Amino acid sequence: MRGEKLAKSSGTFRSFKHRNFRIFFIASFFSNIGTWVQRIAQDWLVLELTNDAFQLGIVTGLQAIPFIFFSSFGGKLADRFPKRKLLMIANSTVALWALILGVLVISGNVQIWHVYVIALLLGISSSIEAPIAQSFVTQIVPQEDMANAISLRAVNFNSARLIGPAVSGFMISAFGTGPSFIFNSISFVFILSALFFMRTGGITELNPEQGKVYIREALNYIRARPDLKALMLLTFFFATFGFNPELFSATMATMAFGKDAKEFGLLGSCIAVGSLSGSLLATKLEWKPGTKRVIASSIGFGFAIIIGSLAPSYTFYAIALPLFGAGMLTTGIAANRTAQLGSDPLIRGRVMGIYFAIFMGGTPIGAPFIGWLAEIFGPREALITAGLIVIFGSLFVAWRFRGRLEPPKDVSLSATFNR
Structure with a gap:
């Protein structure tokens, strides 16, 4: 039935009734603010060191390329070992890399190759986490x-995204980029403390059968599910060429409008207005997940990218960005929910590892490509190209998998392999 909703108890924030989720949510919020502060600072640092959009694309790609190789490994760990302890280790390493980069910048010793290495290390830790x-x-x-x-x-x-970029812009204008990295490192104290003090009795125990499922079985599981195959291909198109908001804003702010770090940071908050609105809407409605809905959302997202590229001024671009943010988040949430809730729990961690490998792994292709287009043809032309690829890629997936986009009623491993 059209507009069918998932059966659920009422309340947009009802998951807060679970203590462990509540403290995890609050701690993650502060940590995510730090993450967004660093993202803006890292992009600005690259532009300060090189004044080259292509180099910015390279750094973005280096931070994303580990997702190709390590996300499935992270999924394997998630299915075999206690996740709370794994998260403590992974988040500790991210805090360490941020601290090192901050010290390098503040001491005046930072070079572009340092940023390359730290971006790669951050990518490895994040892809596992x-x-x-x-x-x-x-x-x-x-x-x-x-x-x-x-x-x-x-x-x-995205609530953190509303705050972090603006904070980073003001911090960069006042103190330079170095303190932003230190700020991010310190922010991980919140998430590490939450994980340490979490009630273990409220955490579902690991199913011993999960450790017996291998990566190749997860790949075979996806191959046997046309709806999941379509989702993974669709994710490649919209994530590779569309999920580059900081790169889009950096090139438009500096190359199209000639703005500084503070105004660049404010663009991130403009994106967050739409992203937060889109995520709140998705939380409230909770439409049944499905690849068809992801396709429709992805096409709308592609048009939002193109609309932003046509903005005649910085002000109009900032006004258009909430539409971009809303399209990006509704597409991302729909895809994430479809991949996660449409998979057998025994193999969910590894399916999500493959999903993240595709979601983030395309960035090493998309980010340098968009940066190169911006340098050669201009930032507007780069954004228009990205939007068109997202639109036509989504239409191709809809055509290629027509009639096979609905998930089966039984998504279990046994039912999938016995069809």
């Missing part, structure tokens, strides 16, 4: 609240 964190949420809330919890994580991330 992402599927573990996604799977961990399913352990601290019951089945009936999982969709709500997944959406609330997006609300969390």
Whole structure:
């Protein structure tokens, strides 16, 4: 039935009734603010060191390329070992890399190759942490609240995105980029403390059968599911060429409008207005996940990118960015929810590892390509190209998998391989 909603108890924020999720949410919020402060500072540092959009694309790509190789490993760890301890280790390493980069900048010794190395190390830690964190949420809330919890994580991330870029812009203008990295490192104290003090009794125990499922079985599982194959291909198109908001804003702010760090940071907050609105809407509605909905959202997202590229001034570009942010988040949440809730729990961690490998792994292709287009043809032309690729890629997936986009009623491993 059209407009069918998931069966659920009422309440947009109902997952907060679970103590472990509540403290995880609050701690993640402060940590995510630090993450966004660093993202803006890192982009600005690269532009300060090189004044080259292509170099910015390279750094973005280096931070994303580990997702190709390590996300599935993170998913494997998530299915075999206690996720809480894994998250503590992964987040500690991210804090360490941020601290090192901050010290290099403040001491005046930073060079572009340092940024390359730190970006790569951050990417490795983040690529392992992402599927573990996604799977961990399913352990601290019951089945009936999982969709709500997944959406609330997006609300969390984008609430922080509303604050972090603006804070970073003002910090860079006042103190330079170095303190922003130190700020991010310190912010991890919140998430590490939350994980340490979490009640272990409220965490669902690991199913011993999960450790017996291998990566190749997860790949075979996806191959046997046309709806998941379509989702993974669709994710490649919209994530590779569309999910580059900082790169888009950096090139438009500096190359199209000639703005400084403070105004660049404010653009990140403009994106967050739309992202937060989109994630809150997704949390409230909780439409049944499905690849068809992701396709429709992805096409709308592509048009939002093109609309932003046509803005005649900085002010109009800032006004258009909430539409971009809303399109980006509704697409991302729909894809994440479809991948996670449409998979057998025994293999969910590894399916999410593969999903993140595709979601983030395309950035080493998309970011340098868009940066190169911006340098050669201009930032507007680069954004128009990105938007068109997202639109036509989505239409291709809809055509290629027509009639096979609905998930089966039984998504278990046994049912999938016995069809």
